[in-house]
Amino acid sequence: MTLPEFPVVFPSDFPEATGLIHFTETDSTNDEARRLFASQPDGSASPIWIMTDRQVSGRGRMGRNWSSPEGNLMTSLMCKPNCDLSTMGQLGFVAGLAVQASIQETTSLPAKLKWPNDVLIEGAKCAGILLETLSNEAQEIGLAIGIGVNLQHHPTDTPYPAISLNAAAGVSPTPREMMKVLALHFNRLHVLWERNGFSAIRSLWLEQAYGVGADITAVLTNEALTGVFRDIDADGRLLLEKSNGSIHLIAAGDIFFGATKGAIND
8 A cells, every 4th residue: 555645634524533545446445454554563543444436356254255346335444442352353343333323324224233244224235344353563453344335236146135225225325425424423332332341332233133033044164053043142142042942152153034954953
């Protein structure tokens, strides 16, 4: 990344001391966040949002390709959270709430949250979040919070339904308009998380969660489990209740609603 060509600015409509870098094209905003953090020997005290008009190598969870056509929002927050590595994952829930609130503010659509880090409209995915840790020569740890929101376009070849805000509402904000709203909501919720801990975020997340109490299939690395989505715990893990009444804690996996052939019930 060449900072003189793409300087960090501090927009007046952003939270105080929050920067923005706007590219016309890049490989991945998370990769830009990684390069930026690595280029600063002492890390960064200021959070910086990185957005791009076009992303040629966007990725989602588990290395999947993320469709990144121009007109959608592709952005990452580069930050240095004031917490240990084991707690950084909680910021995925903060980001999910921020995206959900931003969609409702800009379109009035009833967006909901899908564990662990997707945002849905009428059961179809309209946004996703990818957290990746960062490092520099001083061995400091930072975080890239990658966010993609389907504003104008959505893919049609995914294993789950997808939708764009434009398809759902007939109108959508521009990427820059959504970027401003998202930055403000994230800052508000991040302050809440710093002051009151994850319990406050967990309560808000559950109020907006999709599928609590419903049958789900959790596809894990080596197995698939079916049961009822009961809750998330104090660490953000999903509580799946199997048919025999036992509880299975899930820290990571893909969640599908309903039963899937070959899943394990007991």
